[in-house]
Amino acid sequence: MAEAREGPVLIFDSGIGGLTVLREARMLMPDRRFVYIADNAAFPYGDWPEEALLAHLLALFERLLDDIRPACVVIACNTAFTLAGAALRARFHETDFVGTVPAIKPAAERTASGLISVLATPATVKRDYTRTLIESFATHCHARLVGSKYLAALAEAYISGGAVSDEVLWAEIAPCFVEEDGRRTDIVVLACTHYPFLANRFRKLAPWPVDWLNPAEAIALQARRVLGQRPADAIGETNRDLAIFTSRDVRPEIARLMQGFGLIVAGGEGA
Missing domain, CATH: 3.40.50.1860 (Rossmann fold)
Known part of the structure; x- marks a missing residue:
């Protein structure tokens, strides 16, 4: 178990699939704040060679964890976690990662x-x-x-x-x-x-x-178990759930979808 810290729950996916996990996580943890990361700059992951994708994910999380400092990270992507889960846990051992694997x-x-x-x-x-x-x-x-x-x-x-x-x-x-x-x-x-x-x-x-x-409910349940009794990051009008895209090239219909999920769409990370 990593050192307890306040902060949002970071939900990460290559695109919008992780919204299925976000939906379940909010139902189970209504007092938590969430930051949703969509790595649209690299979508789809299936087109990447494994070594290049692994290097990309490690470099991306180096920046994300430093910027967001989450209470825990949910990798809501089978492709990303089955490839990089062990390496992420080894590199960032102070952070709890909840993975997604085929059920x-x-x-x-x-x-x-x-x-x-x-x-x-x-x-x-x-x-x-x-x-x-x-x-x-x-x-x-x-x-x-x-x-x-x-x-x-x-x-x-x-x-x-x-x-x-x-x-x-x-x-x-x-x-x-x-x-x-x-x-x-x-x-x-x-x-x-x-x-x-x-x-x-x-x-x-x-x-x-x-x-x-x-698997969305099981992933959300595991995140709740990992977080345990850690204090939640306070939610206020200026501290609401965010969606961050790794590229600013976001189609209007995707931005509207995020807003429909109650997420404030921020600027592209690293853009």
Whole structure:
């Protein structure tokens, strides 16, 4: 446990997917102040080579932690945490990091058919971290890894008012549905925080009912456990929840979305 400090809870994502975690965290911790960081300058992370992305994240957090001095950090991004979580904790050991990893363990515990799918970005699918989770918790299951190159961007477009067709979404999620020896996939792990924004669309497109496992509540619960009885950063009219983008090139519809979540949009960090 890092040294207790006052300060906001920092929620970090490559884009707007972490808003699903922010929503749950506010419900569980209404007395806390939040700063939401969207690394839109680097979005999408799946296009980055691993070594370059790791170096980028370490350099970015060097600045963010110095500027914001948060009570704890929630990495609301599977791709970022599975790649950089251990390095961030080692480099910034005075800070508590709450990570986001594919919810493979609870899926393996809940499945009745033994067929689960993990819907993720290609980067999360290929990560050794993800395969280790399967080897540790889901050896009794058939776990299908489905890497979608486009769903995170589609979710951003959809939640900010853009049109996303059923055909395009179905092409991305169809591999999740497996029939084998009279059994069917019964759980799909949403292993990217962007994907819950599309969950209702997924339910309508699914060829049979499945449990779409959203990790946002579990992440928020872990943040609350980490914070424990630490004093909250006082909230006032001039000290409200912020959204900070790493690039000032923010589309108006994204800025409006942030405001709809009750966030004051600040200038781009480092811009």
